[in-house]
Amino acid sequence: MILPIVAYGDPVLRKKAKDITSEYPKLDELIANMWETMYNAHGVGLAAPQVGLPIRMFLVDTTPFSEDDELTEVEQKQLDGFKKVFINAKIEDETGKEWDFNEGCLSIPDIREDVKRKPEITISYLDEDFKPHTETYDGLLARVIQHEYDHIEGILFTDKLSSLRKRLLKSRLEKISKGKINVDYRMRFPNIKKGR
Secondary structure, eight states: OOOOEEOTTOGGGGSOOBOOOTTOTTHHHHHHHHHHHHHHTTOSEEEGGGGTOOBSEEEEEOGGGGGOTTSOHHHHHHHTTOEEEEEEEEEEEEESOOEEEEEEETTEEEEEEEEEEOSEEEEEEEOTTOOEEEEEEEHHHHHHHHHHHHHHTTOOGGGGSOHHHHHHHHHHHHHHHTTOSOOSSOEEOTTOOOOO
16 A cells, blocks of 8 residues: 655654564554555655654665666666665664765655765664664665665754755745645645645
8 A cells, every 4th residue: 555655844754763563563564555655656765754653664675776877887786676674773883984975855855965974884673574684785775774764863864954055945845845846656744734
């Protein structure tokens, strides 16, 4: 089932999400619905807060990036078929010299900005079977994971922009929260004016 994606301005996107246990109700169904929702919106990642749930879970499938001709063959291989569910994730370490990359977000449609992030991360998490993993990622893979991880920390990519860029985007962000935007996937807008 395709779930509505929560738009910028909704308080759930600002909450630090909570850990879950394997007893979480209908978890398999939620994961299946999140995959369907993400693919329907042509995303490469989706976090539970983006479908209105303040829980520490996100999923990533970087396969669409593997077709980017500007990437090296090694990078393309790394991204092709990388599909994972991250539950109760914690970034243990971020290293290297920060680099810029143009990011967007399904909760903030039609806005893309260059965001600085460290190139390498080590992350511990549970998979959908609640098996623990600690893994190190770099490059674009690390970035997609960092972006989704920020969602479970209540952080949006626009928070990482300069105060000038934030001011310049303010009215566009307000329009998104009011639903004054055309999107080709289901969304839930926090500040939509209800008809009398």
